[in-house]
Structure formats: structure tokens, C-alpha cells
Amino acid sequence: MQLTNRSKKVDTHALQGMEKTYLPGILKGMAITFKHMFKKVPTIRYPEVKKPFSSVWRGVHILKRDENGAERCTACGLCALACPAEAITMEAAERKPNEVGLYREEKYAAKYEINMLRCIFCGLCEEACPKEAIFLSNSIASANYDRGTFIYGKDKLVEPVTPPSEHVNVFEEGYRKQWMKLKK
Amino acid sequence: MAAFFVSALFFKIVLVVLVFTITLVIAMYSTYGERKIAAVMQDRVGPDRAGPWGILQPLADGGKFFMKEEIIPATSNKFLFILGPSLAMLTALMTSAVIPWGPNITINGTLVPLQVADINVGILYVLGIVSLGVYGVMIGGWASNNKFSLLGAIRASSQMISYELAMGLAIIALLMVTGSLSLNHIVTQQSAWHGMRWNIIFQPLGFFLFIICAFAETNRAPFDLPECETELIGGYHTEYSSMKLGMYLFSEYINMFVSSAIMATLYFGGYNFPYIDKLAEVMNANLVSLIAVGVFFAKIFIFIFIFMWVRWTLPRFRYDQLMRLGWQVLIPLSILNIVLTGGGILFIQNLFK
Ligand code: SF4
Ligand code: SF4
Numbered sequence: 001m002q003l004t005n006r007s008k009k010v011d012t013h014a015l016q017g018m019e020k021t022y023l024p025g026i027l028k029g030m031a032i033t034f035k036h037m038f039k040k041v042p043t044i045r046y047p048e049v050k051k052p053f054s055s056v057w058r059g060v061h062i063l064k065r066d067e068n069g070a071e072r073c074t075a076c077g078l079c080a081l082a083c084p085a086e087a088i089t090m091e092a093a094e095r096k097p098n099e100v101g102l103y104r105e106e107k108y109a110a111k112y113e114i115n116m117l118r119c120i121f122c123g124l125c126e127e128a129c130p131k132e133a134i135f136l137s138n139s140i141a142s143a144n145y146d147r148g149t150f151i152y153g154k155d156k157l158v159e160p161v162t163p164p165s166e167h168v169n170v171f172e173e174g175y176r177k178q179w180m181k182l183k184k
Numbered sequence: 185m186a187a188f189f190v191s192a193l194f195f196k197i198v199l200v201v202l203v204f205t206i207t208l209v210i211a212m213y214s215t216y217g218e219r220k221i222a223a224v225m226q227d228r229v230g231p232d233r234a235g236p237w238g239i240l241q242p243l244a245d246g247g248k249f250f251m252k253e254e255i256i257p258a259t260s261n262k263f264l265f266i267l268g269p270s271l272a273m274l275t276a277l278m279t280s281a282v283i284p285w286g287p288n289i290t291i292n293g294t295l296v297p298l299q300v301a302d303i304n305v306g307i308l309y310v311l312g313i314v315s316l317g318v319y320g321v322m323i324g325g326w327a328s329n330n331k332f333s334l335l336g337a338i339r340a341s342s343q344m345i346s347y348e349l350a351m352g353l354a355i356i357a358l359l360m361v362t363g364s365l366s367l368n369h370i371v372t373q374q375s376a377w378h379g380m381r382w383n384i385i386f387q388p389l390g391f392f393l394f395i396i397c398a399f400a401e402t403n404r405a406p407f408d409l410p411e412c413e414t415e416l417i418g419g420y421h422t423e424y425s426s427m428k429l430g431m432y433l434f435s436e437y438i439n440m441f442v443s444s445a446i447m448a449t450l451y452f453g454g455y456n457f458p459y460i461d462k463l464a465e466v467m468n469a470n471l472v473s474l475i476a477v478g479v480f481f482a483k484i485f486i487f488i489f490i491f492m493w494v495r496w497t498l499p500r501f502r503y504d505q506l507m508r509l510g511w512q513v514l515i516p517l518s519i520l521n522i523v524l525t526g527g528g529i530l531f532i533q534n535l536f537k
Contacts, residue, residue, distance in 0.1 A: 021513075026497075026498060029497045029498060030493060030494070030497045032497075033225045033493060033496055033497040034225075034493070036224070036225050036226065036227055037221075037224045037225055039227050040227075041224075041227055041228065041229055042227060043228060043229045045229070045232075
């Protein structure tokens with residue numbers, strides 16, 4: 001069965017005449033390499049130029065805030081349960097009355113850690129979450145020399161509160177409020 | 185008279201230092217060029233992180249070589265182990281002494297030849313030094329006390345001996361045309377016909393044989409069997425590390441530079457370029473000399489490019505193919521070349537009688 005029209009027949013005929021000197025083959029090869037010098041280089045120079053990720057790319061996790069800038073995660077542990085790599089650990093805590101603006105639910109994750117060396121970026125945590133709190137973003141876990149740095153805590157995971165001018169998001173309104181509050 | 189000698193000596197020393205430095209710098213940048221050429225031939229970018237376009241890459245490589253741990257195997261012969269790379273480097277550098285880099289220039293009325301030593305047996309000197317070069321490889325491989333190194337060294341020496349024969353025979357045919365062993369004389373001869381009487385016109389087959397042998401003598405692909413990674417780990421330099429390894433690798437590039445220079449000198453008119461005599465009539469002689477030096481280096485760079493081009497095109501020979509090519513093809517061909525050249529010379533002599 002022929003799958004493509006690109007297959008080439010294997011040529012095993014004995015070398016004859018000029019071919020025995022290897023010269024025609026050598027010249028042909030050198031012409032090929034010479035031609036390649038003028039071909040466009042397909043390299044993407046990584047740190048300066050980045051290839052856009054696919055829209056369904058699963059990168060480093062992000063813990064979302066709601067429209068008021070409060071953390072959405074309620075520390076239910078469903079993501080940790082769903083995780084096939086057992087990469088997620090968390091510690092729950094109860095929300096104090098004065099923290100209403102910070103956490104959306106009464107119970108929140110005081111500690112939330114994902115081990116990026118264990119994680120296989122399958123996205124099951126994202127699917128399991130009932131609160132739409134965890135998503136896989138389109139950035140990648142950067143390389144490091146130290147194993148310890150690959151355990152991402154809340155400091156790295158929770159969506160940052162950015163000034164509204166820099167922020168492009170559907171939740172923009174909530175951020176503006178949060179930002180104003182923080183600035184005071 | 186004494187002042188003349190002092191100034192002559194001074195210019196000689198300056199020239200020696202200059203040639204030495206230029207050789208090293210060009211060898212250094214050949215490593216960079218090699219990587220860049222390999223890259224563009226494989227549709228890659230190549231080194232581009234150290235400095236703009238990666239031009240500081242050779243310095244980074246050198247620095248790394250110096251900082252690596254120096255390992256001398258306990259069972260090796262320490263003296264010979266160190267002697268090996270030193271010898272390889274020394275012989276690689278010595279050859280450049282007899283190459284005429286350009287026509288004479290005049291500084292303050294002193295005639296300064298751009299050649300370190302014009303010895304009347306220049307070619308023999310080159311052949312002698314080149315064959316000494318195998319000692320560096322052989323001693324290094326033997327002193328390592330390692331089977332792979334020894335195998336690499338044995339391959340290197342048998343390869344050198346086989347190809348030196350063909351190289352010598354190719355040169356004999358050239359000498360029949362030039363009638364002189366002095367490289368300076370050979371280049372001046374080629375300045376006839378408005379600087380276009382290049383020996384390649386009389387010796388195309390000879391040049392072809394010579395370039396193949398030059399590839400083999402410098403241990404470059406497709407003849408790099410002494411350091412064939414797939415069979416011999418690293419070949420003769422398996423046990424070497426740090427700058428001693430660097431010396432071996434470096435000497436290969438120097439050899440490449442020097443053999444390119446010799447090919448340009450012997451077959452491609454050295455520093456001569458078309459209409460050099462017409463240019464000399466209208467321009468300052470020193471300026472013409474400098475242009476000639478530039479042309480000579482351009483020729484060398486073209487040959488270095490060919491060395492690299494071949495390396496990144498051809499796969500390595502098998503050992504029996506290598507030996508068969510050397511003994512059964514190149515040597516008979518070079519003998520045929522001698523016969524043809526002799527016949528041609530006789531024919532022309534009788535024609536003009
Ligand atoms: S992406 Fe998959 S492996 Fe990674 S934390 Fe989520 S569930 Fe676990
Ligand atoms: S991220 Fe979602 S699933 Fe995981 S603990 Fe928080 S709320 Fe539960």
C-alpha cells in the first residue's frame with residue numbers, strides 16, 4: 001500500500017564506470033549542501049522571539065481571582081484528587097470577617113503548592129475545579145538550577161493584581177477596585 | 185652596514201610575530217567559521233550568543249578549555265603525554281615560515297620580503313615538517329596507554345604515510361614544471377602572463393591529487409579516521425582534556441590554514457592576481473603589495489571554505505576504502521601525472537627546437 005507519493009525506491013545497483021570514483025556522487029552532494037547555504041533559516045531565536053502558543057496550550061497554572069479581585073479557590077481539594085501526578089498540595093483555612101474582599105468563599109487555601117517537576121500539564125485539575133479557580137495559562141515553567149524552586153506556591157500561582165492600565169481581562173472592573181483598595 | 189642588518193633583523197622579527205599571530209587568530213576564527221558554515225549548510229543559525237553574531241565564541245571556547253580540569257592518566261607516560269600536543273602544535277606552526285605572503289615591500293629604503301625564510305628547498309621543508317606532524321598524534325596516542333588512542337594513532341600514521349607518497353609524487357610533477365624547489369621562486373614564476381600563469385593550468389590533475397592528500401594529511405573529513413568517534417571514542421585524543429585537547433584541535437585548524445596557503449602558493453599563483461603588473465605601473469608598489477597580500481588571504485579563505493564545505497557534505501571513509509583510494513588510485517594516478525607532465529615537457533621542448 002502506498003501512503004504517500006514521496007517514497008523512493010532503494011537503489012542497490014553496483015557502481016559502474018565514473019560512479020566508481022565516487023566523484024559524481026561527491027559533486028552532487030556538495031551542490032546540495034551549497035544550495036542549503038541560501039535557504040531561509042527556520043530557527044526562532046527563543047528568548048528574543050517567542051513562538052505563539054496554541055490557544056489550547058496547557059502551561060503553568062494560574063489561580064484566578066473573581067470580578068472583585070478575591071481569590072476564587074475554596075480549597076476543596078478536588079484538583080489534588082484529580083491530579084494523576086499528585087502534584088498539588090494545599091492547606092485550608094477559614095476566612096476572617098475582615099478578609100471578605102480577599103477570598104470569595106468562607107474557606108480558602110492558606111497554602112497551595114504545585115510541584116512543577118511532578119506535574120504533567122494534563123489539565124485535569126482545571127477540569128475538576130468546581131469554582132473555576134485554576135486554569136493552565138500559556139506561559140511555561142522556566143528552567144532553574146535548584147529543585148526547590150520548582151514547587152510553586154501561592155506567590156507564583158495566584159493571578160497578580162495589576163494596575164488596570166496594564167491589564168487586559170474580562171475581569172477588568174474587579175481589578176480596578178482591588179487596585180484602588182491596595183493603593184490607599 | 186650594521187644599521188642595515190639591525191633594521192633587517194627588526195623587520196624579520198616583526199614579520200615572524202605577525203605571521204604567528206595571524207596564524208593563530210585565523211585558526212581561532214576558523215573554528216567559529218566552521219561552526220557557522222556547518223550551521224548555514226544545515227539550515228541552522230550557529231553560535232550567536234557570545235557577542236554580536238557570536239564573534240566572541242572562539243574566546244569563550246578558549247576560556248573554557250583553559251578552565252577545564254587537567255587530567256593526566258596515572259598509567260600514561262607523563263612526559264610523552266605532554267610532548268604529544270606540544271609537538272602537534274609546533275609542527276603545525278613551523279610550516280608557515282617558508283610561505284611567501286606577498287611581494288617585497290620597501291620601508292625607509294629597506295627591502296622587506298614578506299616571507300620569513302626563503303630557503304631554496306622550501307617544498308621539501310614543508311613536506312618534512314608535515315610528516316613530522318604525525319609524531320604529535322602518534323606520541324599522544326601511544327602515551328595515553330589506551331587501546332582506542334593507540335588505534336587512532338596507528339590509523340593516523342598509516343594514513344599519513346600512504347597519502348604522503350601520493351602528495352610527494354604530485355609535487356614532483358609540479359616541480360618538473362617549475363624547475364625550482366623554492367616557494368618564492370615558484371610564486372614569482374606564476375606572475376608571468378599578467379599574473380595569470382598559474383600552475384593549475386599545467387597541473388589540473390596534480391592539484392586534484394594534492395588537495396585530496398591535503399585533506400588526508402590534515403585529518404579532515406572525509407579522512408578523519410584517526411578521531412573517528414563512532415569507532416574509537418575520540419581517537420588519539422581520547423584521554424586528553426583541557427588545553428592539551430585544545431592544542432590538538434587547534435593544530436588541526438592551523439594545519440588547515442597552512443595547507444590552504446600552500447595550495448594557493450603552489451597551484452593558484454600565490455599572491456598574484458590578474459593584471460598585477462598593470463596595476464604596479466600606475467600605483468605605489470607597497471600598496472600593490474598589500475593588495476596582493478589581501479588577494480593571497482582571500483585565496484586561502486576560499487580553500488578553508490572548501491575544506492569545511494567538504495567536511496559538512498561527505499561521510500567518513502571506511503578504513504579499507506581509505507587505503508584502497510590511497511594506494512590503488514591516488515599513487516597510480518600521480519605516477520601517470522608525472523609521465524604525462526614529462527611527455528608534455530618533452531613535446532613542447534621539441535616543438536620549439
Ligand atoms: S495539570 Fe495535571 S498533573 Fe498538573 S497539577 Fe493539574 S492535574 Fe496535576
Ligand atoms: S483550585 Fe479548584 S479544585 Fe482546587 S482546591 Fe481550589 S477550588 Fe478546589
